[in-house]
Amino acid sequence: MKPDPPAGPLWLDVSLWSADLANLERDIRRLEPFADSFHLDAADGHSVRNLLFFPDLVARIRQITSRPLHVHLFATRPMDLAPLFVDAGADWLTVPLETGKRVWQVLEWAQGRGCRAGVSLELETPVELVRGLRQRVQHVIMMGTPSGVKGCGLDERACDRMAEASAYLEGTKVLLLADGGIRQETVALLRASGAQGIVPGSLLCSAEDPAAVHEWLKSL
Numbered sequence: 001m002k003p004d005p006p007a008g009p010l011w012l013d014v015s016l017w018s019a020d021l022a023n024l025e026r027d028i029r030r031l032e033p034f035a036d037s038f039h040l041d042a043a044d045g046h047s048v049r050n051l052l053f054f055p056d057l058v059a060r061i062r063q064i065t066s067r068p069l070h071v072h073l074f075a076t077r078p079m080d081l082a083p084l085f086v087d088a089g090a091d092w093l094t095v096p097l098e099t100g101k102r103v104w105q106v107l108e109w110a111q112g113r114g115c116r117a118g119v120s121l122e123l124e125t126p127v128e129l130v131r132g133l134r135q136r137v138q139h140v141i142m143m144g145t146p147s148g149v150k151g152c153g154l155d156e157r158a159c160d161r162m163a164e165a166s167a168y169l170e171g172t173k174v175l176l177l178a179d180g181g182i183r184q185e186t187v188a189l190l191r192a193s194g195a196q197g198i199v200p201g202s203l204l205c206s207a208e209d210p211a212a213v214h215e216w217l218k219s220l
Contacts, residue, residue, distance in 0.1 A: 003018065006215070008190060009082070009218045010187075010196070010197060010199065010217050010218060010220055011036050011037070011175060011177065011197030011198075012034065012035055012036045012037075012198065012200060012204070012217060012218075013035075013036065013037045013038070013039045013070055013083040013109075013179075013198070013199045013200075013216070014031055014034070014035035014036075014037070014038055014039060014199075014200055014201075014204055014205070015038075015039040015041070015052075015179075015199050015200065015201040016028070016038050016039065016040055016053070016149070016205075017039075017040075017041050017052060017053075017150065017201060018150070018201030018202045018204075018205040018206065019031070019205050020205075022037060024061070025064050027205065028061065028064050028065050028137060029064070029065075030131060031204060031205065032065055032212065033211075033214075034204060034213070034214035035067050035126075035204075035210060036067070036068075036071055036090065036197075037067055037068040037069070037070050037091070038065065038067050038068070038070065039179075039199045040052075040053040040058060040061070040070065040071050040072070040090075041053060041071045041072050041074070041148075042054065042058075042071050042072065042073050042074070042075075042081070042085060043073075043074040043075065043148060044074065044075040044077075044078050044081065046075070047194065047204070048049055048074045048147050048148030050074075050148045051151050053071070053082070054083060055081075055084040055085055055087070055088040056088070058071065058085055058090060059089055060090040060133065061089070061168055062088060062089030067075055068091040068092055068116075069070055069089055069090050069091050069092070070090070070091065070092035070093075070094065070116075071085045071092065071093055071094070072094045072141070072179075073085065073094065073095055073106075074096060074147060074148065075095075075099075076099070078095050078099060078102055078103075078106045079102060079104070079105055079109070081084070082095075082106050082110060083109075086098055086110060086113050087116060090115065091115060091116065092115060092117075092138075092139070093106070093107070093110040093115050093116070093117050093118075094117075094118045094119060094120050094139070094185065095107065095119060095120070095177060096119065096120045096121075096122065096143055096147070097119040097120065097121050097125060097129060097133075097134050098121075098122055098125060100118060103119060104136070104137060107119070107137065109137065110203040111138075114190065116138040116139060117135050117137060117138055117139055118137045118138055118139035118140055118141065118174075118175075119133060119140060119141070120140070120141035120142075120143055120147075121140070121141070121143060121161075121165075122143050122144055122146075122219070123143055123145075123146070123149060123155050123157060123158070123161070127142075127161050127164040127165050127168070127184070128164075130164075130165045130168040130169060131168045131177055134168070134169060134172050134173070134174060137174060138173075138174065138175065139175040139176070139177060140144075140165060140169065140174055140175070140176055140177070140190040141177045141179045142158070142162050142165055142176065142177070142178055142179070142195075143179055143180050144158035144178055144181040144182075144186075145180030145181045146178035146180075147180075149206040150201070152180065152181060153183075154180070154181025154182075154183065154189075154190075155180075156175060156189070158178070158180075158181065159190060159192075159193040160193070162178060162190055162193035162194050162195055163193040163194050164177070165194065166193065166194025166195075167194075167212070173205065175196050175197055176194060176195060176196045177195065177196065177197040177199060178190040178197070178198045179198075179199040180199070182198050182199060182200045182201060182213045183203060184203065187200075187203070187217065187220065188220055191220045198217075200204060200217070208212070
């Protein structure tokens with residue numbers, strides 16, 4: 001099992017979807033000092049209307065960085081794709097809870113391969129379902145925008161949902177992350193609501209001074 005992220009400073013799971021995809025290696029090397037892990041969205045084109053990162057690209061990224069690679073897999077049949085991403089070098093695997101019973105097959109398999117395994121919850125999914133996850137996952141992602149869409153603002157329900165999830169997970173080692181709508185004006189709100197980590201995209205990837213942004217985020 002991969003070591004647990006340290007308690008304390010905000011965990012930064014930097015989304016490479018917001019990097020310059022034509023200069024991905026350059027951006028990975030530029031962002032690596034400021035990333036605790038790299039977040040790689042992957043999809044089958046059905047679960048969400050996108051494809052994003054694919055196994056061969058993840059394998060190449062694995063050669064570039066030693067940071068943990070976190071694959072967030074949106075697929076109607078995730079067990080068909082999960083082994084490809086883990087074999088490519090994924091250290092963390094997240095599957096939407098909305099996938100249904102297949103989620104547990106994938107997560108148990110991933111944990112057996114030494115991966116950190118977790119789930120994400122869409123905005124319409126009842127937060128109380130987090131209560132039953134306490135002993136089954138290493139992390140939970142609370143979505144603050146619709147999945148598979150870039151550039152949306154943080155949903156007005158996101159902070160209350162984060163606070164509710166945080167209460168359910170209190171006293172556990174489950175890492176609680178916020179994904180979507182991560183902006184300069186929203187991070188502190190999410191942090192105050194209980195987020196232990198965030199998935200920053202353009203906030204870091206497009207920053208003129210990523211070191212300064214990193215220092216600020218770690219101070220929250």
